[in-house]
Amino acid sequence: MEKRRGMIRSGETDAFRVFSGAADGLDGVFIDVYGEGAVLMVHEGIAPRGLDVRSAAGAALRVLGPAGVRAVYLKPFAKDRSGLGGALPAVVMDPTPAAGAALPEELRVHEHGATLEVRLYDGLSTGLFLDQRENRRFVRDWCAGLVRERSVAPSVLNTFAYTCAFSVAAARAGALATSVDVSGRYLGWGKRNFGHNAIDAGPHRFAKMDTFEFLQYARRKGLRYDVIVLDPPSFASGSKRKGQRPWSSVADYPRLVREAAGVACPGALILASTNTRELCLPGRLERAIIDGLGVEPVWVGLPGPPADFAAERGRMAARAFEVPRESVARGLPGATSRVRR
Ligand SMILES: C[S@@+](CC[C@H](N)C(=O)[O-])C[C@H]1O[C@@H](n2cnc3c(N)ncnc32)[C@H](O)[C@@H]1O
Structure with a gap:
């Protein structure tokens, strides 16, 4: 969050990546902030075995909370999705976050002066890359x-x-x-x-x-x-x-x-x-x-x-x-x- 402070202050964006897998010490684990929400992405088979995702989400909220983040949503990415028959894991559609209080379905974030709609529990993606x-x-x-x-x-x-x-x-x-x-x-x-x-x-x-x-x-x-x-x-x-x-x-x-x-x-x-x-x-x-x-x-x-x-x-x-x-x-x-x- 320290590293992102300049980005936030300059008004460049309030939607950014804060945690980048192996580069930040946890392979297969990524955290993106979207205004007052955050998404914790865990790539199964790459992330450390036995990672407690709920406590990871709680830890993320403790760090991001002071910057205005109120909820952390979980998105698990299966290594092989062929067994799921196209179905998504229920958690990616769940309005209740893994940590924090539920956010409205539709959020708006800002980027270089543009306003863009994101949805943090609408499947595996959020509406903005x-x-x-x-x-x-x-x-x-x-x-x-x-x-x-x-x-x-x-x-x-x-x-x-x-x-x-x-x-x-x-x-x-x-x-x-x-x-x-x-x-x-x-x-x-x-x-x-x-x-x-x-x-x-x-x-x-x-x-x-x-x-x-x-x-x-x-x-x-x-x-x-x-x-x-x-x-x-x-x-x-x-x-x-x-x-x-x-x-x-x-x-x-x-x-x-x-x-x-x-x-x-x-x-x-x-x-x-x-x-x-x-x-x-x-x-x-x-x-x-x-x-x-x-x-x-x-x-x-x-x-x-x-x-x-x-x-x-x-x-x-x-x-x-x-x-x-x-x-x-x-x-x-x-x-x-x-x-x-
Ligand atoms: C990776 S996203 C594209 C990201 C987008 N360019 C952006 O910057 O946000 C994939 C999109 O491609 C669309 N798509 C997949 N196959 C397509 C096709 N054959 N023709 C047009 N759109 C397609 C999907 O519906 C989805 O919205």
């Missing part, structure tokens, strides 16, 4: 630069949008965002996030669709984007019924880049990110990007992980680049008209 904080700021600043350069609002495509935090960052800078996700529930959450920032969601677009389906649709319609965010999950099982294809980052990343380039304005910025272990190995994400584009792009520097994620440097990878003209043609034979949204 804290490790992308600086990349969201980067997208906001890039869009602000485009707004300064020209009079039209830049168009941003946020694929695998989840609760649309990247879209909110872009919209706050004056961009028009299209958020694509297979989950209507998450897109609804994303719309609320627009509202929490006093941004009218009306002119923005929310597409409940498989990302590849959307990219093909956008191609057909001649839609073009100035900024594209690619931040997919490592795996998604897909659903024939919902028209959602199975997704694997390792296998599908190059194709994702290729098809995204097909809906980019020449010179557009793509931010490509991943937490997939193999793609985080040195040079692997770059390779996937070059394979997708068919040519090496001009790379654009990113800020790197936020200070509270410094210990997790090798567990995420992100690169930004300008889409080469020839890659646009490669991803998109035919459509040439520049139509916004």
